[in-house]
Amino acid sequence: MSAFVELHDVTHVYGGGVGAPAVEGLSLRVREGEFAAIVGPSGCGKSTLMKLATGLQRPKSGAVIVAGKEVVEPIKITGMAFQNPVMLPWRTTLENLLLPLEIVQPHRSRLRANKAEYVARAEMLLETVGLKGMGSKFPWQLSGGMQQRASLCRSLIHEPKLLMLDEPFGALDAFTREELWCVIRDLHAQRGVTVILVTHDLREAVFLADRVFCMSARPGRIIAEREIGFARPRDLDITYTPDFAGIVQELRGHIREARAAA
Template identity: 75%
Template sequence: MNAFVALKDVTHAYGSGDGFPAVEHLSLSIAEGEFAAVVGPSGCGKSTLMKLATGLQFPRAGTILVGGAPVTQPVRIAGMAFQNPTLLPWRTTLENLLLPLEIVEPHRSRLKRERGSYVAKAERLLAQVGLKGQGGKYPWELSGGMQQRASLCRALIHEPQLLLLDEPFGALDAFTREELWCVIRDLHAERRMTVVLVTHDLREATFLADRIFCMSARPGRIVAERVVDFPRPRDLEVTYTKAFIDIVHELRGHIADARKTA
């Protein structure tokens, strides 16, 4: 497998760097176009893994590669969405979507003269996630689920090769969460970007991912890996099958074992 994202024997600690590590001897490889999920007990270093993979943090030891290149600065080919949509309240939804284009090259240099085409792209994205005609509204005029859909669009507006999702649906009700599972399923199928999802929801991981990595208690490392081979596209009905439930129970067992060793 040619890895698009690779962490090799990575150790990282916050602060001065000589404290108790957040992750230690962490290694994993994710192929281009793969949808990977990372699960584990609270505080195991899942979010740290995301920061390392995007160049928002740099490890004390080990090597990180994205797209075959060492990560020595923030990764421009990545988009991120978080549990909190963090939309700027003084900007409309459309203006929030365009924000990354004001920062990331080559879009930054082109935005002023090609604004019309970028606005059209943003509006197509909004329509694709069920927000057609909502671009002129402010975040406080949108429901939580609508804000999260807008946040996904903002993460995708610059057409990243790598999409990182850090508990993006954790604050939503069960029905909205499942609706957004289908949204991200369809976006991945259309764009074939590499996706890394960090989640506590084992059903979410099993429904969306091609492969699931289970981390140990802190300091985090990979203790189990599970391939999910349900055919795509997946319908929510698969979540009620015995095969699906068996995978969820298997993952829960790995996490229970990891918590015992904490």
């Protein structure tokens, strides 16, 4: 597969380019349709990488290329989900899902004339993640796990080619988190979208990803890359196998070394 997201020797400094870099000499390639996970010590620049890949930040030096084009502004082919679902409390779940369509072209221009089509798309997504019939509920009527499922739907409503996930399950209990691992596993399989997941959870990274990239301490760069060879679809039972535990321990070792070198 060809590279869909590429960062070439990227350095980024916040505060107008003055001060210590958040990432330095950062390079990686994510293939089209691949599920990649980014792990590393706290403060290593994982979220900065996400902002650079989506055009929310411009690098001080180096190049960011997505879908064959250098990123010079926020890109419209991206969906994003975060640890906090950020659902607007005065809008129903369905209305929250439709929000990106009110902003992103060409959907913004088509929304009024094709409202029924978009509502049907939203309801189908809700059914896919186990929220059938919940579109009329307000966010405060949903559990944390249900809100995060709705947030995933919202990130996919405009059919993005790149899905960026920034610690989307970090605030959830262990059982709900594992349920949502399976939800995003199935969504990735169905849609073939390129996914980049930023996470502190090594089990999550190994279960979901085709490849895991490990970053150094700040300023962040890639210090290790691990192909995950487990066949898909993966069942949660695989997380209890010695092979799975071995990869988790290997990645933990890389992070331990990165923290020690800081």
